[in-house]
Amino acid sequence: MIEVEGLTKTFPSRRGRERVEVTAVDGVDLAVAEGEIVGFLGPNGAGKTTTLRMLTTLIRPTSGRAVVAGHDVAADPVGVRRSIGYVSQSGSTSPEARAGEEVVDHGQLYGVSRAAATARARELFAQLELDGLWERKPAAMSGGQRRRLDIAMGLVHDPRLVFLDEPTTGLDPQARANLWEHIAGLRSGRGMTVFLTTHYLDEADALCDRILVIDHGRIVASDTPDALKRQVAGDLVELVVADPARVDAARAALAAAEPEEAPLVDGTRVSARVRGSAARLPALIRRLDEEGVVLDGVEVRRPTLDDVFLTVTGRSLREDA
Amino acid sequence: MLFLRQTFIVFRRQLRIALRNPAWVIIGLVQPILYLALFGPLLVPLAGTFGADNAYTLFVPGLLVQLGLFGTLFAGFGLVAEWRAGVIEAERVTPASRTALLFGRVALNAVQLLVQSIVLVLLSFLFGLQASAGGIVFGIALTVLLGAACACFSDAVGLLSKSENVLAPLLNSVSLPVLLLSGILLPITQPQWLQTVADVVPTKHIVDGIRAVFTGTFDSTVWWGSFWAVVVFAAAAIWGTRVFRRENA
Known part of the structure; x- marks a missing residue:
């Protein structure tokens, strides 16, 4: 589902008056198989977000190769976008819009017909416990509801692979546990592949088949949570x-x-x-x-x-x- | 076709959100009324000094351009708010054309400006405006084109800066000189150096073009005005699209 070789990203920066290249991601290799739930862990500034943004075509890699859902991120970004769902950390809906319409519009931007997008959105609202919130403004939703709405936005075009960026950050423990169930359900119910970044180790532990740890722009560990713990x-x-x-x-x-x-x-x-x-x-x-x-x-x-x-x-x- | 469809989806979404806010609709419609009621009495007595037969034929084109500039230059604020809510990024991971994401938004500003312009012109008739019907249609078209250019520009600056604190002073420092140098309220006649400076401001030619076409003439002034409106729009649209395509935008 994801194959990455030597993925590197450098940003131009300044140190005083001197121009320097800062390497955010330094030759990352990773592979994710279909149907896996993979957790991507790393401290802030380790290159987690930069890697995720390259895989979702939001930024171009400086070098290296990444094939996501069968499409090369540099050569065919539109092909990648068509096949993946992305749930960003910062949300995805206008606070003043109506929840249902946001999801339908989003589906239409993916080229899904209005009728099909509406049917799919209704189905997602039911699955994600958002029943009765179709007309609700995101501004009037709870944090957990808004997060589930973001997930509905990311899934409206029925992607085979979904990227979740810090899906439960800022949620209370109950809402987090609830969201974990929904994320686990994506794989069991739809056979989806899930790639998620997280700060929470208990989240990675509870949810992921495999964990990738990135530090200083490199993958430093990749294994099942149990195997990693056995190494300790x-x-x-x-x-x-x-x-x-x-x-x-x-x-x-x-x-x-x-x-x-x-x-x-x-x-x-x-x-x-x-x-x-x-x-x-x-x-x-x-x-x-x-x-x-x-x-x-x-x-x-x-x-x-x-x-x-x-x-x-x-x-x-x-x-x- | 796909591009138009995507533009329409973005436009429809923006329109829906805008129309649900009655305050926004009312303010938008009151604006042209305020312009006429407040600026009109101030300017009418001066019209004779510029050799105009009808004061409103002289000032309404200026007010149109002012409406076009000011209404749309602040479009970027809405965009920064959307960016903060994650909407822009969510749209950028869809396969939709980046130009469609920009144009759908600009289309809303253009429609809003079109409605305001029509209200302004209709009201001006009550005050005594005399102008050719074809000229009015052409003048409004130029206004909307200029407004769309400003909205593109503002959205692009908004997306680059991602901050209202940068946007506000920057747009103000652009809009004020442009407003004065375009001779929007008063045609510039003196001093000579100011006139020379004004000649390189495209909006000055657009205002002159609209003024000329309102009187029913189709001379070179009108063509130059149209030329500049198209150039400004094309430049803003190309730049805006580039910013929307940029990787870190």
């Missing part, structure tokens, strides 16, 4: 020992479970990162049991995507968010 130093296993006198025994047992580093002791809590903890935990518990170490609790925390982010980019995503 393992799960955090924490034992809460009932009897403070047995903390040493617990530490020895945990050390035997091949942790990544020596277990840390904090009062009655003994913790260490263990790769593939699911396979090691039964033996660990058995050993503690045999040695008569009574536990108040065992906690296993999987690495989060934030840990991944920290590992591949050297900084936390939250610092820039």
Whole structure:
């Protein structure tokens, strides 16, 4: 669905009086298969938006090749535009227009007939829980409704591939969870391919089959959320020992479970990162049991995507968010 | 055909939004009435000094051009608001022609100006305007062409600057000298250097052309006026389209 090789974008800029070229995207290679939901992550200024704008024909690449939905972005931008939907971060409707008409007009700009665009828009309003809002001004809609209206705008011509730029930024948690369901539904219901950028790691985790991390204009990681998390130093296993006198025994047992580093002791809590903890935990518990170490609790925390982010980019995503 | 269809879709959308705002419609219609009622009494006594038989035949063409310039030069403000709402970007990812995206918007400004011009001329008849019917139609056509050029220009500047704070002073610093140098209210006769400067302002020739055609003559003044109206429109349309095509616009 998307094939990108060596995609590069430089912008002319000034440093003092000197003219310099700033490289925003530096030789990006990526591929997205049909039916995938791919999350595109990166701190601000990493080249995320620039890449997205090149893939959606809003800006021309300086060099490299990108084929989107079978069309080359530089040679056949109109072909690309015809085949993709794009839901931008900044919205897509006039606050004073009527919601339904905006969607129908947008469909007509794609060359869809008025009747077909109206039918499709009505269908999308029903699917995206916008029933009864056809005549509503976007100015009078909630943030979540407006976001769903933007998605309806992006889907009115029935594209096979849709780009979502920060789809849930600024929404409350309930509206976000609701929107995730709708995004997941695009693939399950329509077999669409979804390429989304996000700042939220939980969003990428919940929604995406695969995650691409971009930093300093280059792709630094590309894998499933689980595989990426496995690359990080393992799960955090924490034992809460009932009897403070047995903390040493617990530490020895945990050390035997091949942790990544020596277990840390904090009062009655003994913790260490263990790769593939699911396979090691039964033996660990058995050993503690045999040695008569009574536990108040065992906690296993999987690495989060934030840990991944920290590992591949050297900084936390939250610092820039 | 496709281009006209896309232009129409954009135009229809703009028209619908505009017509739903009654304040906008009323202000638009009151404007020509205000122009006539406020400027008329001020200018009529001066008409004789310029050798005009009918004061309104002299001033209405000026008022038309003023309406054309001022109404449409501020079109860019609407565009900046639309850009901020994401509408321009959403339209730019559709396969629609970039020129259609611009022309659909400019068409609304042209239609608005056409209606205002008709109101202005009809009212002027009540005040005593005497002009040839063909001349009036031709004069209004030139006005609308000039107005469309200004709307293209304003939209292009709006899209480049993306800021009302840049747009307002910039448009004011363009419109005021143009207004004065075109001899819109008073034909420029003195001093000589000012006249020379005015001669290079295309709108001066357009005003002169409309003035001439209102009296029913079709001489070289009219042709020069028409020529400049077409040139200004073509230049603005080409530049505007380029800006709409530009990658970062």
